[in-house]
Amino acid sequence: xxxxxxxxxxxxxxxxxxxxxxxxxxxxxxxxxxxxxxxxxxxxxxxxxxxxxxxxxxxxxxxxxxxxxxxxxxxxxxxxxxxxxxxxxxxxxxxxxxxxxxxxxxxxxxxxxxxxxxxxxxxxxxxxxxxxxxxxxxxxxxxxxxxxxxxxxxxxxxxxxxxxxxxxxxxxxxxxxxxxxxxxxxxxxxxxxxxxxxxxxxxxxxxxxxxxxxxxxxxxxxxxxxxxxxxxxxxxxxxxxxxxxxxxxxxxxxxxxxxxxxxxxxxxxxxxxxxxxxxxxxxxxxxxxxxxxxxxxxxxxxxxxxxxxxxxxxxxxxxxxxxxxxxxxxxxxxxxxxxxxxxxxxxxxxxxxxxxxxxxxxxxxxxxxxxxxxxxxxxxxxxxxxxxxxxxxxxxxxxxxxxxxxxxxxxxxxxxxxxxxxxxxxxxxxxxxxxxxxxxxxxxxxxxxxxxxxxxxxxxxxxxxxxxxxxxxxxxxxxxxxxxxxxxxxxxxxx
Numbered sequence: 255x256x257x258x259x260x261x262x263x264x265x266x267x268x269x270x271x272x273x274x275x276x277x278x279x280x281x282x283x284x285x286x287x288x289x290x291x292x293x294x295x296x297x298x299x300x301x302x303x304x305x306x307x308x309x310x311x312x313x314x315x316x317x318x319x320x321x322x323x324x325x326x327x328x329x330x331x332x333x334x335x336x337x338x339x340x341x342x343x344x345x346x347x348x349x350x351x352x353x354x355x356x357x358x359x360x361x362x363x364x365x366x367x368x369x370x371x372x373x374x375x376x377x378x379x380x381x382x383x384x385x386x387x388x389x390x391x392x393x394x395x396x397x398x399x400x401x402x403x404x405x406x407x408x409x410x411x412x413x414x415x416x417x418x419x420x421x422x423x424x425x426x427x428x429x430x431x432x433x434x435x436x437x438x439x440x441x442x443x444x445x446x447x448x449x450x451x452x453x454x455x456x457x458x459x460x461x462x463x464x465x466x467x468x469x470x471x472x473x474x475x476x477x478x479x480x481x482x483x484x485x486x487x488x489x490x491x492x493x494x495x496x497x498x499x500x501x502x503x504x505x506x507x508x509x510x511x512x513x514x515x516x517x518x519x520x521x522x523x524x525x526x527x528x529x530x531x532x533x534x535x536x537x538x539x540x541x542x543x544x545x546x547x548x549x550x551x552x553x554x555x556x557x558x559x560x561x562x563x564x565x566x567x568x569x570x571x572x573x574x575x576x577x578x579x580x581x582x583x584x585x586x587x588x589x590x591x592x593x594x595x596x597x598x599x600x601x602x603x604x605x606x607x608x609x610x611x612x613x614x615x616x617x618x619x620x621x622x623x624x625x626x627x628x629x630x631x632x633x634x635x636x637x638x639x640x641x642x643x644x645x646x647x648x649x650x651x652x653x654x655x656x657x658x659x660x661x662x663x664x665x666x667x668x669x670x671x672x673x674x675x676x677x678x679x680x681x682x683x684x685x686x687x688x689x690x691x692x693x694x695x696x697x698x699x700x701x702x703x704x705x706x707x708x709x710x711x712x713x714x715x716x717x718x719x720x721x722x723x724x725x726x727x728x729x730x731x732x733x734x735x736x737x738x739x740x741x742x743x744x745x746x747x748x749x
Contacts, residue, residue, distance in 0.1 A: 301605035313392035313438030324437030379445030392438025405429025419598035431460035481565035482589030487520035595642035611717030618651035
């Protein structure tokens with residue numbers, strides 16, 4: 255074996271092979287930033303008011319174009335954001351350029367150009383393999399300096415994201431991710447293979463947004479807007495039971511999932527029907543347990559191949575209907591969970607509400623359901639959130655959430671969290687339906703029906719006369735949220 259200065263060539267090559275990846279990893283720290291945010295989410299119970307400020311810190315990293323990549327939940331509802339380079343001494347104000355709450359990713363911009371001096375933008379790497387070793391960079395709580403932790407990739411699959419409650423591709427690692435680490439890059443061979451974003455306390459399980467989801471987000475926002483990750487927006491049932499397979503005509507060798515409902519507004523509305531069986535997506539066979547193979551010996555839920563597309567793409571779907579195989583190619587225009595009966599989460603916007611005669615009506619959202627302590631949420635609302643399926647007759651759930659006490663609503667002061675199905679003889683499918691029913695009413699009374707048929711009745715004229723004073727007394731600036739038509743404001747204070 256030839257020797258170089260007393261070292262064998264073999265040893266030299268081994269040292270070099272180990273040294274250069276480490277050098278690449280060591281350069282990463284100069285591109286990691288700490289994020290400071292001041293957030294003011296709306297109060298779910300009084301949706302016209304902001305909650306108290308929430309001060310939080312997170313992590314991020316510099317990528318191409320003098321941009322900072324971080325988590326959406328780090329800057330959700332934020333009114334003021336600052337960032338600081340690892341090893342830096344000064345905080346610099348930043349702004350959100352793009353945000354995707356669906357996949358928990360955001361891009362920040364800093365106007366001060368010299369903030370990026372000396373930083374090498376990090377590049378995206380490929381989807382990691384199982385048992386790959388990765389390093390997480392970030393600023394966990396408990397100190398001001400950057401921290402690194404190492405771990406092994408143990409699982410890649412579709413999983414519910416804690417920020418959005420949308421099921422997307424997710425990487426599980428055993429590296430520690432603690433509060434403050436969120437948004438930090440997960441690195442392999444000097445490249446970003448994920449963004450740290452959540453963990454399960456006490457189980458030594460941490461999760462990252464894997465690089466394909468990050469790449470999807472970055473490409474999506476190239477035109478200046480975020481369209482989202484598409485979804486089929488259907489309800490589907492497993493076909494593991496032989497009798498169920500036989501009933502819907504599956505032949506030996508065929509497998510798939512049974513369509514049980516199609517959401518109004520779905521891209522498949524009018525194309526498929528309940529009882530159809532989805533056999534394949536983009537040529538990938540769907541198993542009876544609703545999984546597809548995405549790498550050799552690795553499977554995940556069948557939505558994986560839909561989520562690889564962009565809004566505006568076409569997707570190839572093969573279905574079985576009455577014993578015949580049909581090939582479909584619908585255009586994907588609807589984002590995942592956009593047609594849910596109860597939107598899983600909403601951020602950076604005021605909740606939808608409408609007040610008439612002191613009665614506060616809201617569109618039910620996951621935010622509202624989850625603002626209770628565990629096991630305290632009203633069962634009827636929890637059932638809608640987890641099990642409700644939208645129909646043309648009911649696209650959202652409208653709830654009487656509270657009452658602002660006044661002489662016009664005496665007797666209703668304790669009414670809370672009641673689902674409303676009818677207003678002034680009109681069916682209520684959305685909150686705007688209720689608003690329209692109130693404003694078009696010329697009868698002596700406003701009459702609202704709940705799901706049990708119980709009536710809530712207000713004197714129409716008195717409700718109108720008392721409306722401005724009620725708003726003023728409870729410091730409400732408008733009788734409705736900005737997304738609803740024809741807002742009325744509180745009367746000015748009397749001198």
